[in-house]
Amino acid sequence: MIELNVGFIGLGKMGQGMVNNLLKAGFYTSVYDIRKEPLGKMKTLGANVSGSSKEVALNSDVVISMVRDNAQTEQVLFGDKGVLEGMKKGCIIIMSTISPDFSKKHAPKLEKEAGVHLLDAPVSGGPMAADAGALSIMVGGEEGVFKQYLPIFKAMGKNIFYCGASGAGLVAKLTNNLIYAATMAGLSEAVALGLKEGIDLSVLLGIYKVSSAGCWAAEHYWDYVTPQRKDTGPDSNMEVLYKDLRLALEFAKEKGVSMPITRFCSQLDLYDRVKS
Amino acid sequence: MIELNVGFIGLGKMGQGMVNNLLKAGFYTSVYDIRKEPLGKMKTLGANVSGSSKEVALNSDVVISMVRDNAQTEQVLFGDKGVLEGMKKGCIIIMSTISPDFSKKHAPKLEKEAGVHLLDAPVSGGPMAADAGALSIMVGGEEGVFKQYLPIFKAMGKNIFYCGASGAGLVAKLTNNLIYAATMAGLSEAVALGLKEGIDLSVLLGIYKVSSAGCWAAEHYWDYVTPQRKDTGPDSNMEVLYKDLRLALEFAKEKGVSMPITRFCSQLDLYDRVKS
Numbered sequence: 001m002i003e004l005n006v007g008f009i010g011l012g013k014m015g016q017g018m019v020n021n022l023l024k025a026g027f028y029t030s031v032y033d034i035r036k037e038p039l040g041k042m043k044t045l046g047a048n049v050s051g052s053s054k055e056v057a058l059n060s061d062v063v064i065s066m067v068r069d070n071a072q073t074e075q076v077l078f079g080d081k082g083v084l085e086g087m088k089k090g091c092i093i094i095m096s097t098i099s100p101d102f103s104k105k106h107a108p109k110l111e112k113e114a115g116v117h118l119l120d121a122p123v124s125g126g127p128m129a130a131d132a133g134a135l136s137i138m139v140g141g142e143e144g145v146f147k148q149y150l151p152i153f154k155a156m157g158k159n160i161f162y163c164g165a166s167g168a169g170l171v172a173k174l175t176n177n178l179i180y181a182a183t184m185a186g187l188s189e190a191v192a193l194g195l196k197e198g199i200d201l202s203v204l205l206g207i208y209k210v211s212s213a214g215c216w217a218a219e220h221y222w223d224y225v226t227p228q229r230k231d232t233g234p235d236s237n238m239e240v241l242y243k244d245l246r247l248a249l250e251f252a253k254e255k256g257v258s259m260p261i262t263r264f265c266s267q268l269d270l271y272d273r274v275k276s
Numbered sequence: 277m278i279e280l281n282v283g284f285i286g287l288g289k290m291g292q293g294m295v296n297n298l299l300k301a302g303f304y305t306s307v308y309d310i311r312k313e314p315l316g317k318m319k320t321l322g323a324n325v326s327g328s329s330k331e332v333a334l335n336s337d338v339v340i341s342m343v344r345d346n347a348q349t350e351q352v353l354f355g356d357k358g359v360l361e362g363m364k365k366g367c368i369i370i371m372s373t374i375s376p377d378f379s380k381k382h383a384p385k386l387e388k389e390a391g392v393h394l395l396d397a398p399v400s401g402g403p404m405a406a407d408a409g410a411l412s413i414m415v416g417g418e419e420g421v422f423k424q425y426l427p428i429f430k431a432m433g434k435n436i437f438y439c440g441a442s443g444a445g446l447v448a449k450l451t452n453n454l455i456y457a458a459t460m461a462g463l464s465e466a467v468a469l470g471l472k473e474g475i476d477l478s479v480l481l482g483i484y485k486v487s488s489a490g491c492w493a494a495e496h497y498w499d500y501v502t503p504q505r506k507d508t509g510p511d512s513n514m515e516v517l518y519k520d521l522r523l524a525l526e527f528a529k530e531k532g533v534s535m536p537i538t539r540f541c542s543q544l545d546l547y548d549r550v551k552s
Binding site: 161 | 376400401402412414434435437438439440441443444447448450451452453454455456457458459461462463465466467468469470472473474475476479480482483484486487488489490491492493494496524527528531533534535536537538540541544
């Protein structure tokens with residue numbers, strides 16, 4: 001394996017697990033977050049704590065950005081003391097789920113103006129999969145660049161998909177999440193009707209798991225609404241899911257693809273029934 | 277095992293596989309269908325061919341009805357030369373997906389007026405699972421009666437669920453199918469958007485299978501639209517699915533449960549995009 005110094009910016013629930021797995025895989029890893037608390041935690045695991053995104057970039061061949069949204073990603077890369085101030089070659093990997101257009105717009109510019117590759121590589125699986133190094137990762141960008149940095153993806157994920165040119169990883173992720181939203185919508189009203197008839201929740205879920213209603217949501221949905229799992233509870237997930245539906249709708253509009261069910265789901269309270 | 281003579285009415289694609297498995301399990305099985313062709317086929321497998329639903333009932337301790345809808349079920353049970361003309365005790369098992377109210381209304385009447393038990397036991401899995409004896413079966417009715425006839429269900433199904441009182445099996449099945457419809461709706465527009473971006477169908481489906489979009493539909497949907505599977509193609513399945521959505525909406529209205537996504541799906545052409 002080529003020795004690579006990895007930078008990681010954005011130490012939320014997902015990022016912490018991902019950094020832990022990079023360290024376990026033996027990568028020298030520099031980290032940064034605007035909050036102090038996760039920096040201390042990562043330091044005890046062996047990460048090199050930096051004072052800014054720029055400093056992370058100065059220390060790294062590859063910089064991973066795993067922050068919330070387009071605006072934060074923009075700030076991390078192009079803001080004051082941002083990655084681009086420190087990085088003159090290598091590769092930036094955006095693992096947040098942001099607009100595909102961000103990647104389509106910036107990848108050729110970064111390549112040309114700074115000699116920096118850009119890959120979009122959003123993930124699926126949630127904090128548990130991040131902790132376990134079992135994420136699904138959907139990558140868009142130049143295939144040769146993807147192959148070069150595959151060991152980094154393998155440290156964090158179990159299922160790595162090369163989807164195509166810049167933005168394709170993000171489009172794949174958005175389509176994944178709109179299916180999830182549709183299954184959640186169906187599941188929550190199916191369960192409401194079944195419970196109203198007096199059928200046990202465990203019987204309903206048992207049926208769905210082995211029948212044509214079978215879906216990830218039916219297997220895992222209740223993990224998110226039981227009191228034991230409040231730390232990764234419905235509210236934070238819901239917010240992220242609706243953000244992804246909006247991104248999918250925006251992108252589909254540009255592409256001229258009609259998305260009736262996604263639009264409808266974006267107007268529903270997908271968690272309402274099961275919370276009550 | 278108690279020796280039971282089984283009657284089976286309705287020899288469509290599902291019925292034929294189910295009868296075959298009853299015969300394999302050693303049940304003496306009498307069959308009837310208004311069409312001659314499947315009767316000949318079932319005879320060569322060892323079934324006793326009857327001339328009417330009434331004659332099936334005269335030969336049987338348990339009569340299974342597996343016809344298309346409420347109207348046909350009504351005709352089979354209560355019509356001229358129907359099951360009730362021949363049956364004075366034992367059990368009728370309705371395995372078609374019909375209105376839960378049919379079962380709720382007739383079960384107590386049949387018990388009281390004819391000494392005949394009624395179970396609703398709709399199935400999931402399609403013709404392939406019917407052939408393989410691997411159906412999911414959702415049963416509503418008296419639990420003692422269900423237990424008595426369990427060997428019959430086991431001959432045809434792999435996953436047998438007791439759901440509750442009369443109608444509960446049908447409600448469970450309808451909720452299963454509305455989830456399937458919602459996943460189909462999400463899946464078809466997700467794939468449309470992904471293909472538009474130039475992502476391979478195999479990559480999209482590979483992602484969905486291991487991520488939060490994971491669903492039976494993503495695993496099996498394309499079985500129904502490839503030319504090799506024209507015999508069980510989209511048109512017949514689509515018709516049946518929309519019928520189930522209508523039944524779910526009717527029942528939910530009575531129960532006062534709002535079903536926005538089911539209503540929306542019932543107005544979409546769920547197969548449109550993948551066919552084109």
